[in-house]
Amino acid sequence: MAGHRLVEEMLAHDRHGQWRLVVLAEEPRAAYDRVALSRLLDGATPGDLALAGPDVLGDRRLELYLGTTVTGVDRRARTVTCGEGTGFGYDALVLATGSRPFVPPVPGRDLPGCFVYRTVEDVAAIRAAAVPGRDAVVVGGGLLGLEAANGLRLLGMRPHVVEIAPWLMAQQADEGGGRVLAEAIERLGVGVHCSTALHAVGAGADGRAQRAELADGTVLDAPLVVFAAGVRPRDELAAPLGLDRGERGGFLVDQWCRTADEHIRAIGECAAVAGRCHGLAAPGFRMAETVARQLLRVPADAFAGADTSARLKLLGIEVAGFGDAHARSQGAIEYVRDDRRAGTYAKVVLAADGRTVLGGVLAGDTRAYPVLRALTGRQLTASLEELPAAAPGGT
The missing domain is CATH 3.50.50.60 (FAD/NAD(P)-binding domain)
Structure with missing residues (x-):
């Protein structure tokens, strides 16, 4: 998904045709919305999840090779070698290899089923x-x-x-x-x-x-x-490339997504930005935008980290977390409303001054999320009891 966003950005803003884009994709299909996989168990088809439309796939500036595994890179010659023996030269190489599922090393994990x-x-x-x-x-x-x-x-x-x-x-x-x-x-x-x-x-x-x-x-x-116990960055190419990894894996890059090689960048779940990997789609999209703008030599912002705030609906139940949801800030105060009868829970985390919103958690009813998230990092102008949005259902 991060690689696809990079392609979109490059095609949209490379108005003078400076770049030819070669995408080497290990999977047998073009980019799709991996976040929406569960829809396939509820009647959706793979085509419903597709991200790459005819406007992208039909662009003459793009060459897409599916079912193609990269096996090696020669940094000095600036060439990429694939499992089929084919090779490609590059002026810029962007690693967007994503992650692999983590399977705990338990007996029987490889059994059919x-x-x-x-x-x-x-x-x-x-x-x-x-x-x-x-x-x-x-x-x-x-x-x-x-x-x-x-x-x-x-x-x-x-x-x-x-x-x-x-x-x-x-x-x-x-x-x-x-x-x-x-x-x-x-x-x-x-x-x-x-x-x-x-x-x-x-x-x-x-x-x-x-x-x-x-x-x-x-x-x-x-x-x-x-x-479904998490993922690990796919950084197998780091050793043959002679590139550093982050402490917990991933290609080590700076805030501009650059490796130690000026011609190689990494984005998405495989990139350890300042040593940290981000296993979400949105940070990967921002990394792709940062790299595209650098390659096109237009003003770009460095990747400044990820906002982990999320508002989700899981099995029909609403859950949201934002900011310092776990009250880890020194002196943090937790303000909680727990309605067992209604099955709702709301927590707002305040700074030690009792006024500045640091974060919070909502479950069962997340209508307060937009207001409370907008208040994060700001001081309240009224008490929490006076904010209808701070309490599920306005109770």
Whole structure:
């Protein structure tokens, strides 16, 4: 998706045809909306997710090679070699290799019936293996895991979500918000198992996945296991390129997305900007825009980091987190309204002065999100009790 945004930016603003764009894509299809994968389990087709339209694919300045894996780069000669033995020269090389799914090293993870949740082909395989009326296990209680659980539910299965953190959506929500989310999805028939991990996948007599054994001793009879426990940057080319990696992986780049080689840049999930990778689409888009403007020699802003604020609807339940949602700032004050009867939760984090909004969490009702997010970093002009938007439903 980051690579596609770079192509769009270059085609839109390279009015004098300075650049010829060669895209080497390992997947067998042009760019698509990976964030919307779960729609494929609810009737959408791969074409519905496509990002690259005829205006892009038909542009004479673009050469797109699908099913093409890059195996090596010669920095001195400025050439790229592919698995088929073909080669390409470059004036600028942009690495947009994305991420690969993280699969915990548990026994049985490679059994038939175990899947990752990353590509159109992954989702097609899950759909083909789904057994309506049976249990399924999703490893990972973040955004991707809950999307996968909803997809399995739509296929008629009874999903169980296994999350090692104490609550769901631990990056975006706090304990109260995670509790509201868990209670709501449990009412939909989704099992929630937090503070535990997958210990092993057991096989049946046919050699396929049959049960999921959890670290807390729970055993779930499940013929289908989906790993959606996060991603790792695809930076395999770093070593042969002689490029540095970030501490947690990814091609190490500066705030302009430049590696130590002036001709090579990295964007998206594979880029460790000042040492940090960003596993979201929006930061990747901003990196692509920054690089495109540099290549076109027009004024550009450095990548200044990612806004992790998010407003989501997961299995029909609204959740939002913004700013310092976990109240990690020194002296932070937490203002909480927890309505157990209504199934709503709202937390606003204030600075030590009791007036400056630092962040917050909303669950069950997120109508307050636009107002509260706009107030982040600013001082309140009224008490929170006087702000109707600060309380779900205006209560």
